[in-house]
Amino acid sequence: MRLRLDPGGALAADADVSIVGIPEAPGKDPSFPSSLAAANAAVAGAIQRGWDSGEVRGRFQELSVFHRIERAGRVVILGLGPRDRLDAERIRRAAASAVKGVRGKGTRRVAFHLASFTGRSVSPEVAVRALTDGIGLGSYEFTRYKAPKEPPLEEGTICLGTEHRAQARTLGRAFAQEQSLIETVRWTREIANLPANEAHPSRLASEAEELARAEHLKVTVYDEKELARLGCGGHLAVGGGSAHPPRMIVLEYPGVGAKVPTIAVVGKGITFDSGGISIKPSLKMGDMKFDKSGAVAVLGILRAAARLRVRPRVIGVMACAENVPSGTSYRPGDVVKAYGGSTIEIANTDAEGRVVLADALAFVVGQFHPDAVVDLATLTGAQVVALGDDMAGLLSNNDRLATRILAASKATGEPVWRMPITDYHRELVKSEVADVRNSIEIPLAGMLTAGAFLEHFAGSGPWAHLDIAGAAYTTITTRRLQPAYQGIGATAFGVRLITRFLLDYAR
Numbered sequence: 001m002r003l004r005l006d007p008g009g010a011l012a013a014d015a016d017v018s019i020v021g022i023p024e025a026p027g028k029d030p031s032f033p034s035s036l037a038a039a040n041a042a043v044a045g046a047i048q049r050g051w052d053s054g055e056v057r058g059r060f061q062e063l064s065v066f067h068r069i070e071r072a073g074r075v076v077i078l079g080l081g082p083r084d085r086l087d088a089e090r091i092r093r094a095a096a097s098a099v100k101g102v103r104g105k106g107t108r109r110v111a112f113h114l115a116s117f118t119g120r121s122v123s124p125e126v127a128v129r130a131l132t133d134g135i136g137l138g139s140y141e142f143t144r145y146k147a148p149k150e151p152p153l154e155e156g157t158i159c160l161g162t163e164h165r166a167q168a169r170t171l172g173r174a175f176a177q178e179q180s181l182i183e184t185v186r187w188t189r190e191i192a193n194l195p196a197n198e199a200h201p202s203r204l205a206s207e208a209e210e211l212a213r214a215e216h217l218k219v220t221v222y223d224e225k226e227l228a229r230l231g232c233g234g235h236l237a238v239g240g241g242s243a244h245p246p247r248m249i250v251l252e253y254p255g256v257g258a259k260v261p262t263i264a265v266v267g268k269g270i271t272f273d274s275g276g277i278s279i280k281p282s283l284k285m286g287d288m289k290f291d292k293s294g295a296v297a298v299l300g301i302l303r304a305a306a307r308l309r310v311r312p313r314v315i316g317v318m319a320c321a322e323n324v325p326s327g328t329s330y331r332p333g334d335v336v337k338a339y340g341g342s343t344i345e346i347a348n349t350d351a352e353g354r355v356v357l358a359d360a361l362a363f364v365v366g367q368f369h370p371d372a373v374v375d376l377a378t379l380t381g382a383q384v385v386a387l388g389d390d391m392a393g394l395l396s397n398n399d400r401l402a403t404r405i406l407a408a409s410k411a412t413g414e415p416v417w418r419m420p421i422t423d424y425h426r427e428l429v430k431s432e433v434a435d436v437r438n439s440i441e442i443p444l445a446g447m448l449t450a451g452a453f454l455e456h457f458a459g460s461g462p463w464a465h466l467d468i469a470g471a472a473y474t475t476i477t478t479r480r481l482q483p484a485y486q487g488i489g490a491t492a493f494g495v496r497l498i499t500r501f502l503l504d505y506a507r
């Protein structure tokens, strides 16, 4: 799908559907909004008749379709809800729901009237970015294995019109940046949605190599032999049961200018998590193809960093392995040695994410001495129980770093909630036979003990962990409650969040 910013007006645009936003009518008998005059004229007064009858009220995400009289095409009135609640996230959601609502029926091109989405607390720039997100992500569909039911949208246009034409230059810059980012989020979803029979660790390595070629990044792929040479005994143990051997993939983006900070971004890349010998129940096990989402987000973050030329140097580490049972699998009771020499008691082979991340975190800290480390991982079911499936858990040893991530969360609408790590959790992950254990017998603060385990390997510098178990993909149970821009399957959660964090880091 093509996204465009156009100086013209939405009603004059060469589109099948022109979309105009309206805030919710205040009170019982509100007067017809003057902002709809032009749209109303284009449909011979039908919008006003709909308004008078109570059909059109501007309730959040309400769509009202009117056919044009003087030419082909439709005018769609999109409800934005109460004016004082309008913000970037509501625009993202409304735009995505509108794009989904007008799908099919011959709709190939849609035009949005920018001025109808701005307001007291929403600048034209914020509205342009939010519309870009909503249109670009709301129209995403994973069609690799199945033809779409309806032909996809060809073009989404944001129309400046007379109201905003004068700001075409600054709005154009904001649009270009957001459009590039959204294109990368779609690209990331395409990889995160690959099933485990295609997305082996080696496939993720070749995706990284191709990205590195295209964006002039440095890439290093560590195979089993090199992982052994480095001393990554945790990563090797987790991947040991699979016919598709593990890979640690390191991408380097140099940053812009001299003396820039180095940020490491580390992702859990379990291409399939069956649980291993501590095997999972079969119900919903298929969702564990999304257990690579952290690593795939890292791939997307490096692509966005390169394309948007963020200031900091960025080191991306993707810890990729398949966790399956076989005669060569690691077992409960095993003791393995991670990069740097710490020993891990394997109490449960299903707590594998933290074991590959132990090596990846210790490696990136030991090799690159980053100014900050952020990891993304579909790490615990406990995260989903505690915070739900729309939000990520944030654990950090550094308030300044956590604050930056929370600010990026607010700006992007990717929800994050900070949770604690205390000495109690650190005690809980100590082992009687090794330095740490990867699981405790009872389900107790599962997200936090996982964090305490990771902290052991993350060094003494600023580190933040995002548990994205819930937010990485949508499920049939809650999809209708999720923002329409999330769609079916992988969300690529974290790409917008961490790219915003990087854009704002060295300013």
Ligand code: BES
Pocket (backbone or CB within 6 Å): 273, 275, 291, 348, 350, 351, 352, 353, 378, 379, 380, 381, 382, 384, 438, 439, 440, 446, 469, 470
């Ligand atoms: N990949 C899972 C976590 C997960 C669960 C992600 C549900 C998305 C949805 C992880 O490897 C896992 O199995 N964690 C265990 C840890 C336990 C054995 C300590 C869990 O959360 O049950």
Ligand code: MN
Pocket (backbone or CB within 6 Å): 273, 275, 349, 350, 351, 352, 353
């Ligand atoms: Mn697991």
Ligand code: ZN
Pocket (backbone or CB within 6 Å): 270, 273, 291, 350, 352, 353, 378, 379
């Ligand atoms: Zn897992």
